[in-house]
Amino acid sequence: MTVAAARWSPSGAFDTGSFLKRERERVERALGEVSDRLASEAASPLGGAIRYALGTRGKRLRPVLCCAAYRAVAGAEPGPGVYRLACALELVHTYSLVHDDLPCMDDDDLRRGRPTVHRVHGLAAAVLAGAALLPGAAALADEEGAGLGLSPEERGRLVSELCAAAGAGGMVGGQLLDLQGEGAELDASALERIHRAKTGALLAASLRVGALAARGGPAQLRGLSGYGEALGLAFQIVDDVLDVIAPSDALGKTAGKDATSRKSTYPALFGVDGARSLARERVEEALDALDGAGIDSAELAALAAYVVERER
Numbered sequence: 001m002t003v004a005a006a007r008w009s010p011s012g013a014f015d016t017g018s019f020l021k022r023e024r025e026r027v028e029r030a031l032g033e034v035s036d037r038l039a040s041e042a043a044s045p046l047g048g049a050i051r052y053a054l055g056t057r058g059k060r061l062r063p064v065l066c067c068a069a070y071r072a073v074a075g076a077e078p079g080p081g082v083y084r085l086a087c088a089l090e091l092v093h094t095y096s097l098v099h100d101d102l103p104c105m106d107d108d109d110l111r112r113g114r115p116t117v118h119r120v121h122g123l124a125a126a127v128l129a130g131a132a133l134l135p136g137a138a139a140l141a142d143e144e145g146a147g148l149g150l151s152p153e154e155r156g157r158l159v160s161e162l163c164a165a166a167g168a169g170g171m172v173g174g175q176l177l178d179l180q181g182e183g184a185e186l187d188a189s190a191l192e193r194i195h196r197a198k199t200g201a202l203l204a205a206s207l208r209v210g211a212l213a214a215r216g217g218p219a220q221l222r223g224l225s226g227y228g229e230a231l232g233l234a235f236q237i238v239d240d241v242l243d244v245i246a247p248s249d250a251l252g253k254t255a256g257k258d259a260t261s262r263k264s265t266y267p268a269l270f271g272v273d274g275a276r277s278l279a280r281e282r283v284e285e286a287l288d289a290l291d292g293a294g295i296d297s298a299e300l301a302a303l304a305a306y307v308v309e310r311e312r
Contacts, residue, residue: 016302023064028057030083031090038136049121049129053094056112059310061235062089062206065303069210069224072297085144085158085213089206091137092166096202098130100175137162141209148213157212165205174198178263186264192233199239200232223293227286227300234282235307240265241275246312276308283308 035054039047063086070078078086101108101116102123109119118126138159145155164170174197181194207224216224244267266275283304290300 074214095133170201203232204228226289230286
């Protein structure tokens, strides 16, 4: 039994695999609709790059977290509009992957088991496709928020969450810190600062967007934010470990890139076993945040366990 699972299911009865399969299928259906529309609105070369980027299947963790947060707050099953809203998180995430892979960033040829966007569609189309996904995500959040009956002010909060997570205080700023840290010996505090912005900001926003769509209160938003921030660090720690121990075909991206780029990582600071232990501590912090807010969600607990136990 996992550390996380032991806190919510003594019998281990929750079927995480079936849950993830079902949720990813729902997300893929919604994302297909979103992708088709975005691609059809763009000029031909750009539309193909957008469709390719969004069609490269990944874990879809951010929209799954968004919908799980909605369920936890609303106590009801999310409808198709919530899944389309959740796709706004995947658009932002995909933008970051497309740009991270560029030659001026991490310079990678493989992403999610397929050649990167700039290798297939060219550098200019990749840059512009990534850029197009950001306003696309904001427009999608506003539109689907309106469909859910949210007021203009409530929809503005959804868009603000996306922009803050993607911007200079979030993913963009985190990416710059990450690039600046190459070749430097960063301590644990500096490493955490990078990954709270680069990875944790959008994971936490995924939970808040779901909660806001369900009209969650301040205590619920705080609890889900704390859960997301801690989970984001756990996710990154496990990513660092997998970069060391897993092959490229398992990861779906080039293994060993951290060492090649001379990046400071959690395994470099704490060793593989120490990093795994730290990831488990962060998962416990995530679950403590839910407990503190009185949020009882087997789905969110299972997702926390999945993050720390995944193999890719």
